[in-house]
Amino acid sequence: MHQKMYGTARLTARIEPWMEEILSDPTRCRELIDSYGSPVNLHEYSAMGKNVKELNSAAAAHHIDFQIYFARKANKTMAAIDRAVHEECGVDVASLNELRQCLDRGVPAARIIVSAAVKSKALMELAIASGATISLDNDEELHSVLELSSNSAEPLHVALRLAINHPAIPATRFGLPASSWLQVLNDVELRAQLTVAGVHFHLNGYDAHARSLGIHQGLDLISQLQTLGHKPSFVDMGGGIPMSYLESATQWEDFWSTLGTLPEGDESLTWKSDRFGSSGKAPNSGVYPYHQDLTRGAWLDKVLSYVPESGAPSVASALRSAKIQLRCEPGRSLMDGCGLTLAEVAFTKKRSDGVPLVGLHMNRTQCRSTSADFLLDPVLVPAAPAGKKRAADSAFLVGAYCIEDELLLRRRFEFPQGVAAGDLIAFPNTGGYLMHIVESASHQLPLAANIHFDGTQWVPDDIDREKLSF
Numbered sequence: 001m002h003q004k005m006y007g008t009a010r011l012t013a014r015i016e017p018w019m020e021e022i023l024s025d026p027t028r029c030r031e032l033i034d035s036y037g038s039p040v041n042l043h044e045y046s047a048m049g050k051n052v053k054e055l056n057s058a059a060a061a062h063h064i065d066f067q068i069y070f071a072r073k074a075n076k077t078m079a080a081i082d083r084a085v086h087e088e089c090g091v092d093v094a095s096l097n098e099l100r101q102c103l104d105r106g107v108p109a110a111r112i113i114v115s116a117a118v119k120s121k122a123l124m125e126l127a128i129a130s131g132a133t134i135s136l137d138n139d140e141e142l143h144s145v146l147e148l149s150s151n152s153a154e155p156l157h158v159a160l161r162l163a164i165n166h167p168a169i170p171a172t173r174f175g176l177p178a179s180s181w182l183q184v185l186n187d188v189e190l191r192a193q194l195t196v197a198g199v200h201f202h203l204n205g206y207d208a209h210a211r212s213l214g215i216h217q218g219l220d221l222i223s224q225l226q227t228l229g230h231k232p233s234f235v236d237m238g239g240g241i242p243m244s245y246l247e248s249a250t251q252w253e254d255f256w257s258t259l260g261t262l263p264e265g266d267e268s269l270t271w272k273s274d275r276f277g278s279s280g281k282a283p284n285s286g287v288y289p290y291h292q293d294l295t296r297g298a299w300l301d302k303v304l305s306y307v308p309e310s311g312a313p314s315v316a317s318a319l320r321s322a323k324i325q326l327r328c329e330p331g332r333s334l335m336d337g338c339g340l341t342l343a344e345v346a347f348t349k350k351r352s353d354g355v356p357l358v359g360l361h362m363n364r365t366q367c368r369s370t371s372a373d374f375l376l377d378p379v380l381v382p383a384a385p386a387g388k389k390r391a392a393d394s395a396f397l398v399g400a401y402c403i404e405d406e407l408l409l410r411r412r413f414e415f416p417q418g419v420a421a422g423d424l425i426a427f428p429n430t431g432g433y434l435m436h437i438v439e440s441a442s443h444q445l446p447l448a449a450n451i452h453f454d455g456t457q458w459v460p461d462d463i464d465r466e467k468l469s470f
């Protein structure tokens with residue numbers, strides 16, 4: 001696509017065909033902004049089907065029993081749940097409302113895992129009553145769940161959240177080490193009340209090797225649980241399955257090495273010469289993984305092919321011989337290709353010292369992950385009235401919150417054909433966390449509307465009519 005806007009240090013986004021189609025239709029884009037406000041989150045979920053198939057094929061090649069659970073916290077739309085179910089995925093939920101919405105949407109309880117980091121009584125009660133699987137974080141939670149389920153007719157389904165113990169894997173706040181769980185379960189009374197259905201872990205980062213180690217430790221714990229009389233049937237390795245939103249690996253590498261040489265105070269590439277926490281030529285590990293070499297299917301193949309030491313079975317063959325199902329909970333890698341955020345240019349101006357600025361009807365919580373910046377080049381859709389004066393500048397994008405440092409993105413952008421109030425700017429591939437995880441309605445500015453393409457037209461997603469309970 002001919003680029004009317006790009007980063008001074010370029011990071012060209014991979015654009016799905018549906019994005020290309022809508023972005024080449026300024027009239028349609030303008031209608032969506034007029035109907036739903038700015039910004040508006042657009043969704044089209046067909047890429048989810050492709051992403052699911054890629055993972056399923058990699059698992060099938062290793063002849064393992066495999067089940068995907070979509071990590072719903074990555075994207076809040078209800079249509080994403082529908083699509084995940086259509087693709088025969090389960091759903092991983094992180095709160096009472098996420099669980100209730102999935103049940104209301106008809107997701108079978110057997111296909112739901114509750115992995116909330118902190119669980120309210122109402123959440124535990126609903127999980128128990130519905131028969132969803134609860135991933136237990138600790139012994140106190142286990143006791144609460146047992147107490148609440150004592151009068152329940154529904155059999156209790158629990159998984160133990162395992163804190164992987166390995167010198168190569170950082171300490172975690174989540175779950176308990178295997179030895180602690182075994183100690184807890186040794187309690188004679190507990191033995192009579194509880195059968196453990198599976199073992200769950202989730203690791204920070206995207207490393208395949210760490211998942212291989214985690215699955216092996218999960219299988220070890222499973223065999224010990226079996227000797228205690230439990231009948232665990234799965235290891236769930238959580239999320240963190242990598243994807244790649246950029247077209248070119250070289251651009252990504254160049255970006256970081258250029259940033260490393262940026263003199264202090266030089267704003268030619270980033271606001272206040274921001275290096276996004278990187279001290280050298282590579283991103284720090286907290287940066288959202290916009291570019292990864294190994295993604296989805298190839299990554300899963302690596303996880304499953306890993307052989308711990310000569311003679312020991314591969315991860316896949318250990319799973320097969322133990323007759324244990326492997327589960328995973330991808331969020332961002334399932335949503336890859338499914339979302340886009342569209343916003344309207346409000347004004348162009350200059351900072352008091354002359355640095356060009358482009359103001360948008362949007363705030364910085366509306367396109368952001370929990371780490372660093374949104375590192376993909378947006379796409380300019382010229383929609384300003386003809387004859388409007390266009391500023392042909394190299395500028396920063398500023399937003400609606402009344403804060404001096406309210407930058408939508410902290411990189412600088414080029415506009416070879418200019419930019420004007422009334423133009424639209426699209427942020428590609430925001431469906432995985434980037435549109436929802438930290439969005440706020442500060443200043444009484446409403447949250448962005450969510451819409452999706454239903455095959456014929458753009459329609460509002462039901463999530464924006466939901467009331468939250470506690």
Ligand SMILES: *Cc1c(COP(=O)(O)O)cnc(C)c1O
Nearest residue numbers: 071115202239240329330331332
């Ligand atoms: C956040 C989370 C996921 C999803 O992680 P992705 O990196 O988006 O794949 C899955 N499982 C658990 C328990 C999580 O906390």
